[in-house]
Each structure stands twice: as structure tokens, then as C-alpha cells.
Amino acid sequence: AAGVIQSPRHLIKEKRETATLKCYPIPRHDTVYWYQQGPGQDPQFLISFYEKMQSDKGSIPDRFSAQQFSDYHSELNMSSLELGDSALYFCASSFSSGSTEAFFGQGTRLTVV
């Protein structure tokens, strides 16, 4: 069965650069979530989208933005990268109607040097 696809799997950027992470949800899933997991930390919710509209917002820095496109894939744009942005970024997707479970991608490991 198709899973949540994230690209790239690994990304190395320098301070003050920008990065774009992509997430392709499971087919027919209409909700996408982004989480950030710092080294040795638990995943922290950043933002979610339902039907291309932002549905919830967590601890996402102002330097980050995200959107969901008409094909339901989502992109997380990160600007003015800082060393502290180095983390594993997870995307998850679910089908909103009656869904109880979100399925996670393998994550994108971002390293800022």
C-alpha cells in the first residue's frame, strides 16, 4: 500500500539559506500535518492543512511557512535557517472524515551547518 512520501530524505543547508520540504500524502487523504523532532526530542506539531486550508497551527516559527496544493501534497518552506532548525521533519496524513489515525512518512533530516 502507498505510504506518505517525503522528499528529500536528507538535506544539508548553510545558515541563512532556505529549504523546501515536500510531502505527498497517502492517496485520498485530505489532511496533512507537519512535525519537527529535534535531536533526542519528541515530535512537536508545527502546522496542519485540511482541504488546502490551514486547519491548526502549533509552534511553527515565523520564518517557516507551509501550504497544501490542489493535489493535496504539501510543502514546508523554511527561510533564514538557523543551526537550531537542524531536526527530523515528519509529515503525516489522514482522511478527515471519521479518521482516528495519522500515517507518518519517513521524515526529512535537515542539517544546518
Place this chain on the structure above:
Amino acid sequence: AQSVTQLDSQVPVFEEAPVELRCNYSSSVSVYLFWYVQYPNQGLQLLLKYLSGSTLVESINGFEAEFNKSQTSFHLRKPSVHISDTAEYFCAVRIIQGAQKLVFGQGTRLTINP
């Protein structure tokens, strides 16, 4: 707001020994409860979940968790662990009505020694 506390950051056990990973949550509204497992350099995989009904839920690989409403706990147990169970385990909650975001605990690193 919801919060999840995993009382043990690390749990070392010997192979074939029993293990319990503790999880307590706080919420003013009803929640669903989850355990996720993260193997090294991997994503998060759902291990088991409690939605309603029987308070004891089981996974296909021998783990079980029991929802205790009075103690607001959802501890994970396995009667006999295997080397392959070495991983990070995260307890998580989400509210039943409204936003579907997950709130995670700090994680428990389970290390199985031969």
C-alpha cells in the same frame, strides 16, 4: 491543552524479560491514545491505539497497553522482549472532537540486552 508524560527516558532490559513503559496524560476533554515506535533512523510507526471499548488493546507483535481512566494512564507492556524491540517508544494523545494533531510524550528508549 493536552500533555503526555513518559516517566522513564530510558529502560534497559534483558532479552526475554518483561517490560512496562509508563505513560500518563492530562486532558480536560476525551482523547484517543496511541503508542508509536521509532526504530533507529526510521519514521514513526503506529504500534497500537485506544479509541473506545475494551481498555486493553494489543498489537500484532506482542505488545499491549491498558487504558486506565481513573489514573489517566496508558502503560505499554510486553511479557517477553526481543532484541528487535530496541527502539524509541512514544505515547501520544489527540482530542476526539476538533483538531486532530497529536501531542507526544518525551519518548522512552527501550534497550534490550542479550
